[in-house]
Amino acid sequence: MLGTYFYHEIIRKTVVSFGTLFNQIYVKHNDANSDVESEIKVPLAYGPAQKFLARLEQQADLNRAVQINLPRMSFEMNSISYDPTRKVSVTQTFKAVDDNTRVKKVYMPVPYNLGFELNILTKLNDDALQILEQILPYFQPSFNVTVELIDSIGEKRDIPVVLDNISFQDDYEGDFSTRRALIYTLQFTAKTYLFGPIADSTEGIIRKVQVDYYTDTNQLSAKRQVRYTATPQARKDYDNDTGALLTEAVDTSETIISLNDTSGLSVGGRVIIDSEIMKITNLTSTSMTVKRGYDSTIAAEHANGTKLNVLSTADDSRIVVGDDFGFNESLDFFESGADFSPTRKVDL
């Protein structure tokens, strides 16, 4: 039932967005004259790691000369929970357009809170305070980052990162068998959104628009008099419905065109040759008279033997989203008092 594969990497993106907030923190040390002696960009990494990889990379030399380099910061995601306060209707959807400009239907995302922990390990209390003071003023108590959660539809969301809690551990008491450990821990919540699968929009194009005009605003007493209807009109052939071929080469201005068969054609109908649409104004058994370059197409030369197709209402009904199409329009005038029933789709 579930099982439609999709992976937007939203949690990963939220982790990266959270981490990048802290990748430009510096610690400075002064000499006795209060001149800066050294400036360290505090190393930051996502804490959890594959154990063998950590050892291979960070302890390539088994006899590494020092215990660890300090100061350091690490962060990790430590909780995932549904956020009911940001809930929206589950059936609500919105449309988005993907890179290929196809319409996508997207269900409203599900609000989730990701808990993060930022840990700061320093050798000196002063180092930790330098780091802390570069972070805390930005969280009041939240800081918003705008993240492109789903690249394919360009969905950007503001993700508030809320600073929930600060705690620290400074084990300086006791005997000298253990070293002082200075760890500051900051708890954050990132309010992110999880998206389900992105489906192609199931709705097609609007097949018919019908507007009835009344003689008065009182619909009960007034008579409906004019009806305007617009339907999509195909600009290409979908059903390959004739076998007619040109029996002569046609230049860009010729209007009487010879054919081997005119049986499927009718006066007033539209035909398409190559990509030029023509309107038939007269017919014989071997030729048709046409208006060239109809429906904003460009009159072009066509070779002898080129296939001709009829643009009919059958083609109109096959138009799909993304196709180029025009409109059939009609105006009807009425004298009766009948009304149109939207449910039965007929005049009563």
Added chain:
Amino acid sequence: MALNPFFLQGSQSEQRLVQELINEQLRMYGVDVTYIPRKIVNKDTIFNEIESSKFDDNYTIEAYVNTYEGHSGAGDILTKFGMSLRDELTITISKERYDDFIASFLESESDDEIILSSRPREGDLVYFPLGQRLFEVKFVEHEDPFYQLGKNYVYQLKCELFEYEDEVIDTTIGEIDTQIKEEGYITTLQLIGIGQTATASALINSGYVREVFLNNDGNGYTSTPVIQFDDAPTGGSTATAVAITTSRGGVASIKEILITNAGSGYTVAPNINIYSGGGTGAAATCSIETSNKGVVSIAVDDGGSGYPTIPTVTIAQPSVGAVATATTGIGGTVASLTLVNAGVAYAQAPVVTIASPVGSGTTATATATIGVGGTVTSLTIVDAGSGYGSDPAVTIDNSDSIKDPTLAVRAVAKAEISSGNIVTAIRIVNPGIGYTEAPTVTISNPPLVSGSGVFQFNELITGSTSGTTARVKEWNSTTNTMKISIIDGYFVPGETVVGSASSATYAVGSYSSDDTYNKYTDNDEIETEADLILDFTESNPFGTY
């Protein structure tokens, strides 16, 4: 109750014997370790922490390894801060040997740096040569064994692997100092080995785009828009230009339009079409010069090398200056001035300077008069001076400011450099006017024509402009890349860095504050991934990512 006086509780000679035996045993069964005292550079007196320290002394002392079965401690563990090596070591050293060979030297050191010298100190380092590791003394036990014959003879040093931050470790023993070669915060300084001056040549023509006026700078550009001029009439060449965009308050617009080729043969000012780049609204017009010639294009003949910053481009003046000679007469005065070249395009009479006489005498002065067309028509001696033994040199001012801007304007251009520090193109800011022949184009020299010397490991380097200092971790003379640590600022491209010990001198090409060597550090990777997904169109209070 007093002790029995007939039994000795350890005489001085017995104590001496025991101390000698211990010393001898340590020298037979011990290991030579290096004791490295911590010198305090700065102390935080409120938080009671040593903010900065250095370790630049070394004392070899024999020590017995108590934990002969291996290191004690938690061993190598993976923490949320990466690998942490919790090996511990306990060694025993002779009290007498410490007093004689370490304490006596430490006493002579400055009290500010060494706060205690009479005993081994917690916080000092011990280099253990068997594992080639640096241990920090955590605790000094002085009563184990407990008063044998009434005296203590040894110190037990309980040590733990050193937590490294940015301490200077410069003991002058290469084996020790190089142990932290890959530790700490290490960044990259790209230096320039050989600098070579770039050269370029100019082309002049008439019917060119004299000036481009940016009437509307547009907005919303996500990439550089295209600048297109109307085609030049047959026989001419079409002008080309590039847009330089800028961003203020999250809105990107066109900052300026620089000409790459001013074109030729135009008889009416061409339209300028600005398109593409994702923005809208930009509009520009231009004026043309049909009769006089200007610099229409500048080709880079040789891009040179070693340009970390954009060099200055100087184009020669279009008009020649007036030239005159002087003749001395009787009594060492200037008798006459002869105009050799009247010059052109003077808007005001130029200043005439006659060289001073050698030795005593007074300097002659003269004035110039200009006529139609801006030429110098005559020179008048105001003061003939005195003491001239030979004909003095005469200089007539030819500076840009006294030239007629409708007849002679010096062309102005800007260079562009690549990430490889090479001049790639020269853009024309002002094509100038009044050129009769192609002017010479001079590109300023790169900061240091050639780097010299070999930087040494651990030496201090200093930037000439920024004053930034750092310690050399590694110097690669093939790629001119230097790994540095303990940096106190930011190195500026173009400045020179000098090694304090080697005196090696190179120019800075670029500096990156990212530590790409530490395998724990992921700042750079996180930033790179975040750049792809974060939207910083609104300003980011954390600075640039």
